[in-house]
Amino acid sequence: MSAVSHPILVDPAARALAGAQLELSYAPELFPRLQDLAVTPVGEVVVCAAFAKDPHGQVVVELRLQAQLNMMCQTCLQTLTQNLQQQTVVAPVFNDAAAEKVNRDYDAVLLDENGELNLDTVIEDELILALPQVPKHVDGPCAERLNQALQTDADLVADDKPNPFAVLEKLQAEQTKTGKSK
């Protein structure tokens, strides 16, 4: 697998006919755009790509991505290691017009003039799409501080809010009374 040369170009239509499945692993340095976003994979990114045709004859590639990424926590600005597991289906097309007709469940991806798909670009795009919008620690000191702040807010709100159901019950009881007296 280490002998694979990049970028990996495949003909999805031919692969779909053969029902091909590829197991790939990418070294972090193969994803420069991720690193520009201050996101660095820890170890290799593992990818499984399965080629098929859907019931409408559209060639599709099912991608399963597994990665561990170092990002910056937006609460404490320290490093956060995030496990990412992403499953997605892409539909290779020749142009934008064809992309618009693709089933909404798929991500349309453009083929080059030879009908080939650059898997490296597609995989990096999908990783970027799968990134959390606001990466944050879910445990550890910074998350605890945040939870405490939220808890205090919740207590304050709970104290001075009247129970809306109590008012409703009273109204209903009064309506039943007037209804009976008619």
Ligand SMILES: [Zn+2]
């Ligand atoms: Zn943090």
